Amino acid sequence: MLDPEFRTLLKEEYDFRENHLILLSHFMSNKGKKLSAETLWTETEVPKGRIYEFLNDLVDWGFLDVEYKKPKTYSIRNLKESLQNAISRKERKLTQTEKKTLEVANKIEKTWRAELGEKTGSIKIISSPEEFYIKAREMLMDSTTAKISERTPLLFLSTERNSTWRRRTYEIMIDMTESKRLDLKYIFSLENIRKVASESENADEVIKSLKGALENGNLTCRYVEGTGIESMLIVKDRALLGMVSPKTGSVENGLYIESKEMVDSLDKMYDLIFEDAEPLGLKALQILGKALEE
Numbered sequence: 001m002l003d004p005e006f007r008t009l010l011k012e013e014y015d016f017r018e019n020h021l022i023l024l025s026h027f028m029s030n031k032g033k034k035l036s037a038e039t040l041w042t043e044t045e046v047p048k049g050r051i052y053e054f055l056n057d058l059v060d061w062g063f064l065d066v067e068y069k070k071p072k073t074y075s076i077r078n079l080k081e082s083l084q085n086a087i088s089r090k091e092r093k094l095t096q097t098e099k100k101t102l103e104v105a106n107k108i109e110k111t112w113r114a115e116l117g118e119k120t121g122s123i124k125i126i127s128s129p130e131e132f133y134i135k136a137r138e139m140l141m142d143s144t145t146a147k148i149s150e151r152t153p154l155l156f157l158s159t160e161r162n163s164t165w166r167r168r169t170y171e172i173m174i175d176m177t178e179s180k181r182l183d184l185k186y187i188f189s190l191e192n193i194r195k196v197a198s199e200s201e202n203a204d205e206v207i208k209s210l211k212g213a214l215e216n217g218n219l220t221c222r223y224v225e226g227t228g229i230e231s232m233l234i235v236k237d238r239a240l241l242g243m244v245s246p247k248t249g250s251v252e253n254g255l256y257i258e259s260k261e262m263v264d265s266l267d268k269m270y271d272l273i274f275e276d277a278e279p280l281g282l283k284a285l286q287i288l289g290k291a292l293e294e
Contacts, residue, residue: 027076034073126254133165153188156209222277
């Protein structure tokens, strides 16, 4: 039997229908057993004509393993892993929905502005970290190429993503590059990553993230030695400038820019810095590794 609270969660949050729950409950009562569709429709109330539909859903969602023999049999997977799969599926669905919603919203806004005779080349003040990272996520999801520079390279410092909006922005950034939906140029301060990593107990995780970046074909990273680098995101026709707090070292507010002249200027400035910056490679890993050992 499924716990009532668990049943409600699966129905309300993960799109389970009653027949999904009946089958899952039956499998949980028969852990370790491989059950055929014929056995399942005999032992449960799921209609014979629709049982494969619900079994296939549970396989696709990561709750069941299937063994392709005659007869085909099904068995339940590790429940914790299955729930993690369900969470990932839900997050992907939310991301896709969010992207579609933003695309429609942007289209409506541009039409509305045109009807009112407003200029679209505007500059807007970003007044909070939450607003900054939500806007950054929106820009990334709406783009196929992007350029980012950061004083504190949160791309490699997962422990510093200490808020939901920061975490979601970087998860989307990583997912889009790894799935080859986004080509990203990324400039960071080696001094700042060295400082933050040495102050935490996650040096190994930082090195691992840097090595992962080297293996990501859609992510091109370069670094500068100093700390005087602006936090900036540039996509095709927009830019986002982050104002970093001297106390926290994190972005607290900023400017969202649609002015073509300013975006073009920032884009050229970025390219100059990128050209002079050092490519991320073994040299940077060695420098960082030695510093973290001290």
